[in-house]
Amino acid sequence: DAGVTQSPTHLIKTRGQHVTLRCSPISGHKSVSWYQQVLGQGPQFIFQYYEKEERGRGNFPDRFSARQFPNYSSELNVNALLLGDSALYLCASSLARGANYGYTFGSGTRLTVV
Amino acid sequence: SQKIEQNSEALNIQEGKTATLTCNYTNYSPAYLQWYRQDPGRGPVFLLLIRENEKEKRKERLKVTFDTTLKQSLFHITASQPADSATYLCALYQAGTALIFGKGTTLSVSS
Numbered sequence: 001d002a003g004v005t006q007s008p009t010h011l012i013k014t015r016g017q018h019v020t021l022r023c024s025p026i027s028g029h030k031s032v033s034w035y036q037q038v039l040g041q042g043p044q045f046i047f048q049y050y051e052k053e054e055r056g057r058g059n060f061p062d063r064f065s066a067r068q069f070p071n072y073s074s075e076l077n078v079n080a081l082l083l084g085d086s087a088l089y090l091c092a093s094s095l096a097r098g099a100n101y102g103y104t105f106g107s108g109t110r111l112t113v114v
Numbered sequence: 115s116q117k118i119e120q121n122s123e124a125l126n127i128q129e130g131k132t133a134t135l136t137c138n139y140t141n142y143s144p145a146y147l148q149w150y151r152q153d154p155g156r157g158p159v160f161l162l163l164i165r166e167n168e169k170e171k172r173k174e175r176l177k178v179t180f181d182t183t184l185k186q187s188l189f190h191i192t193a194s195q196p197a198d199s200a201t202y203l204c205a206l207y208q209a210g211t212a213l214i215f216g217k218g219t220t221l222s223v224s225s
Contacts, residue, residue: 058212090157
């Protein structure tokens with residue numbers, strides 16, 4: 001069974017640009033959560049989607065948006081990139097909404113904004 | 115305000131000793147608490163989950179305790195090995211919210 005797949009693994013963008021990050025959860029997992037992790041910090045919650053609906057949103061500006069598709073894969077979009085958006089973006093999948101079986105994380109997308 | 119604090123950013127111990135990591139929280143009522151391991155440049159890996167009505171959980175050389183009165187979880191690695199060197203994250207889940215992570219403690223085990 002494939003784990004959580006994220007693409008791309010790395011990318012470099014210029015301030016003001018837009019970026020789309022993609023995530024494929026483990027087969028059978030219906031919940032996808034997105035986290036931002038800056039160097040030296042723990043992952044910060046951005047969004048959770050369960051059964052294609054947004055179930056939670058962290059303290060991030062409206063420049064951040066996401067969606068979940070019928071096959072449970074997900075996209076995270078960030079508009080008008082700022083230097084401070086440079087981070088490792090992590091996708092986590094779980095069977096249910098409540099994470100009571102633990103989350104399975106992908107290896108992340110390393111975004112650098114210059 | 116709500117906080118999750120892991121007591122130290124770095125912990126250095128010798129091989130064979132027991133490593134003890136602490137996670138304290140404020141203004142949360144978690145249904146359960148989880149511990150993850152993260153290696154540099156990789157996503158966190160789930161290790162253990164302990165529920166609010168459980169005092170202790172064990173898995174091989176790992177042990178987690180959960181004290182809802184003290185609002186604290188302790189994570190122990192017995193007979194530590196250099197391969198245990200990594201960052202360990204605690205995370206808590208409260209109904210109606212997401213899984214919220216602490217900053218992590220970086221453990222270094224020297225041989």
